[in-house]
Amino acid sequence: MTRSEAPRRKRANGVESRQRILDATVEIAGERGYDGTSIAAVSAKCGLPASSIYWHFKDKDDLIAAVIERSFETWLTAVELPDETEGTSLDRVTVMAANIARSLLDAPDFLRLGLMLALERRPTEPRGRTVFLQVRDISRQRIADTVRTLYPELDEAAVRTLTTYAVAGADGLFIQREISGDDVDLVAVFQLHAQLIHDAANRMAARSEA
């Protein structure tokens, strides 16, 4: 709504414009989902006319997909998994959980939008959804790797189950936090989650040895 900041900008700068558009889009799409994100709203928020958005992105689908891609990259670098950490496996799982929790607090738009897309079931699936599921799978595999490293006695079925459970818990806790706001101490509750997973891993390992 403030117009004063744009005193007839002329120097065309594609890269910056693209970023501005993406910035505006994460915000809006993270709040209102795919259908709730209108190009007009993005245009208003980023200051570029709607038609300019179409110079940078083929269509809305392409735009949302690009948002997911970029957000995932930023998020990934924000998670900074210190896999080399010394300590017991419980320590390491706990640190990891805290890291993930913190990263989610910083980039909630990404996951919120992603989950909304993931929940939808349209006949023609938005590309953004596909992309989200792909990058989500990348994260999932990282977690699986960590599980394998920390609990080498586990067989693949157990690893898969634990990973599923770990991811599901993360999603669920994130949602809880989105609903209840600061009532939920995300870091604390993620650490409980880590603890339980650790217990489960140990029990499974014991069982498989027997």
Added chain:
Amino acid sequence: MTRSEAPRRKRANGVESRQRILDATVEIAGERGYDGTSIAAVSAKCGLPASSIYWHFKDKDDLIAAVIERSFETWLTAVELPDETEGTSLDRVTVMAANIARSLLDAPDFLRLGLMLALERRPTEPRGRTVFLQVRDISRQRIADTVRTLYPELDEAAVRTLTTYAVAGADGLFIQREISGDDVDLVAVFQLHAQLIHDAANRMAARSEA
């Protein structure tokens, strides 16, 4: 062009029409979310003209809220929590988890739509979202009650944490199932969830006694 072709419209029946509209709406809204649900689409799916939908419901907001309400009721009666079951607390938690898992498999539209609404963050919140959060809270309290009954030694903070964790896990596992389809054995994974909650409850009880 001839008028006589009307196929002997069965005597208008308000109740049935209302149901047809609601049926159409759960399906569409469960697949595409709030913004993705157009009155025209609902009209097409239920066979009644758009204007008829407005005879039964004040506006789109009202319609979606009604859908949530009805779906919740159906779901509640489907869960059939056998609180009176004899057996160890682990047994009882496990049975309960299986019941919930099964009920979610039957009414996925309800939870899918609800979660989509819950994740959104619009300036003027749809009434459907409010309703969903309310009914969700009802479920939450039932779970809290069960936890209190099964693990009477727990203090209120612990009960709250466990309940949060239980609900979060349920949401997360549901999402996982929505994404991966039959790859996820929802009942099995819910039972693991129950197990871990049971362990956590016992550890917490032990700690609070100390």
Added chain:
Amino acid sequence: MTRSEAPRRKRANGVESRQRILDATVEIAGERGYDGTSIAAVSAKCGLPASSIYWHFKDKDDLIAAVIERSFETWLTAVELPDETEGTSLDRVTVMAANIARSLLDAPDFLRLGLMLALERRPTEPRGRTVFLQVRDISRQRIADTVRTLYPELDEAAVRTLTTYAVAGADGLFIQREISGDDVDLVAVFQLHAQLIHDAANRMAARSEA
């Protein structure tokens, strides 16, 4: 542009509205072709909002197709072919040519639009084009029938050739008239056309007898 004629019309009247829309569309589409016909222009000319046009017609394609259909019907009834006429075959061909010429002078929008559509070669053909080619074929068959009746000695190949030539001449002369306006006496030149076709028919008949 004159607004005064519409003092808040309320009495909904589907049939009349439909006609108004079609009337506006023939005119515009007859002048500017498919792409040149904007829904906004039609809306402006008929006084109904653009969205109302979509109540009556599925989309632009459907609208144009409907225009062709209706125009063809009006044109057909305007041609009034007096097949029963007594007289020499030349007389009868000449009368027929004059009739067609006159009907074309009255409904030039129809043929102009149709020919524009016929000339186009888009990857996905507008339904209006299909419809035009169909109704055109109906006319063609009527002409073929007349030729068969008037010159019974002709074999089918000859009938086909003559019909093709007759239709082609009609199209070409119509175009000439569209370009040159009143410089071309359409009735006169159509009668010349009839004459030449008559000669050709006789020559062909003579040849086939030999």
Added chain:
Amino acid sequence: MTRSEAPRRKRANGVESRQRILDATVEIAGERGYDGTSIAAVSAKCGLPASSIYWHFKDKDDLIAAVIERSFETWLTAVELPDETEGTSLDRVTVMAANIARSLLDAPDFLRLGLMLALERRPTEPRGRTVFLQVRDISRQRIADTVRTLYPELDEAAVRTLTTYAVAGADGLFIQREISGDDVDLVAVFQLHAQLIHDAANRMAARSEA
């Protein structure tokens, strides 16, 4: 993202670019008419960015007009009218008709576009239309000259009528061919056309002598 990937753009060559643009435009405009031809489509087909098209042509109108001009020239040189041919006037008319028929088979885009333009009736006439009508008139005069040469007894009114009829037939037969494709033997049917014109000329000559 690296700039070095540009594939060694061959030294800019204005003339060639201009040709490429014109080539793309005939094709598109010949298929879809004036309004149906978008600069973006031309740009996509010729590989040059839209802004480059505006370096070579003032605006869309100018581009279409240029296309008509160039196409007419190519067509003219393709017709190769052998006016000096010996033989009866019927022979010569027939040869000429065959030549024209063949030339139309080779450059259908030109005439298709031209006829579409000619049929349109917009308030502000595209320059391409004007140009087409002009070049068409040049052809018309050549035909009139030929008629005058071959049938010197005809008065000017007769020459004009015959020319009109000749051109109209050509247009109509071309259209027929565009619609029906290979069902129409354009050369054969043009020869019938020539024959009939020849007959008409003779009859007119006889009449004017009487």
Added chain:
DNA sequence: AATGAATGAGGATTCATTCAT
């Protein structure tokens, strides 16, 4: 209880064109 028709606002996207480089 229901519906045909209408409507203004807004949806995504494309348009022809310009301008600085």
Added chain:
DNA sequence: AATGAATGAATCCTCATTCAT
């Protein structure tokens, strides 16, 4: 000679909603 980026107007069409019947 060419182009990346931008832009306002216009495109087709859908939206939620209303209203007279």
